[in-house]
Each structure stands twice: as structure tokens, then as C-alpha cells.
Amino acid sequence: MLPELYNTTRRDIPEEKLRDVTSGVLRGEGLEVEEVTAVYCGRDLSRRINREFLQHDYATDTITFRYNEGRLVEGEFYICLDVVEDNARRFGVDFLRELLRVTIHSALHLAGYRDASPGERADMRALEDVYLERLG
Incomplete structure (x- = not known):
């Protein structure tokens, strides 16, 4: 099954590629999609979800829930497209590259990876690089 994808903004994003990336990461980690919803949203929705579920009063690049x-x-x-765009500028990378990285990061969270400690963040970053490399 493919992930369901919703774009709540008016931005043009490569929806099919994002579905394929999400599925590909999960398959690469030995998992399959039963039901995954990916929502690409703006700053307001990201901030609202952060406030409600994580008690953070700010928008973040991604918020992931595994059920x-x-x-x-x-x-x-x-995934907050506004934060992705801000981060792409800050890191000096292309918007699409950063969007793919954050989508991979989200899929890795679904696969069970955490990023609470510096070691966990380094491990996730290395896996993000592996999956980005596979995309070319």
C-alpha cells in the first residue's frame, strides 16, 4: 500500500516522489505500509500540533506519530514546508533536497528511530544520507 499524501498548502511538491521515498525507506528498514498519512502543511498547523501533542509553542520541520x-x-x-524552506536557506541546500531529507527523517521515525540524544541524531543523519544517496 502507498502512503496517503495531503498537501494543505498551495505549494507545488513532487507528491509521487514523496510517496515513493516514504515507502522506500520503510521497505529498506524491513517494514511495509499498512496505513501512513503524510501531511505537508504550513507553519500554523505545525505549531498547533506541536502545542497540542508535544507542549512546544513553535513550528518544527516534522512531527511523526506511529500508532x-x-x-x-x-x-x-x-511536514512544515515553511520550516523546510527556512532550513534549506540556513543550510545552503536546495528546497527539494531538504524536503526529501525531512521526508526520509519522518519515515525513519515511523520505522522506530529516535533522535533525542546526540548519538541518536548522528545515527539518523547517517541513515538519511544513505537514503538520499540512493535517490541520486
Whole structure:
């Protein structure tokens, strides 16, 4: 099954590629999509979700929720296109490259990876690089 993708902004994003990336990461981690919803949104929705679920009063690049355990993945993630654009400028990378990286990061969270500690962040960053490299 492919992830469902929603773009709540008027931005043009490569929806099919983002679906393929999400599925590809999960398959690469030995998992399959049972039901995954990907929402590409703006700053207001990201901030609202952060406030409601994580008690952070700011927008972030991604918020991920996994609803089950096991090989079949059920979950959703929200990617804030405004923050992705800000980060692309800050890191001096192309918007699409940063969007792909954050989508990969979200899929890795669905696969069970965490980034709470410096070591976990380094491990996730290395995996992001592996999956980005596969994209070319």
C-alpha cells in the first residue's frame, strides 16, 4: 500500500516522489505500509500540533506519530514546508533536497528511530544520507 499524501498548502511538491521515498525507506528498514498519512502543511498547523501533542509553542520541520508496532506500519507525519524552506536557506541546500531529507527523517521515525540524544541524531543523519544517496 502507498502512503496517503495531503498537501494543505498551495505549494507545488513532487507528491509521487514523496510517496515513493516514504515507502522506500520503510521497505529498506524491513517494514511495509499498512496505513501512513503524510501531511505537508504550513507553519500554523505545525505549531498547533506541536502545542497540542508535544507542549512546544513553535513550528518544527516534522512531527511523526506511529500508532502500532510490528512489520506493518500505521502512522502519520506532518511536514512544515515553511520550516523546510527556512532550513534549506540556513543550510545552503536546495528546497527539494531538504524536503526529501525531512521526508526520509519522518519515515525513519515511523520505522522506530529516535533522535533525542546526540548519538541518536548522528545515527539518523547517517541513515538519511544513505537514503538520499540512493535517490541520486
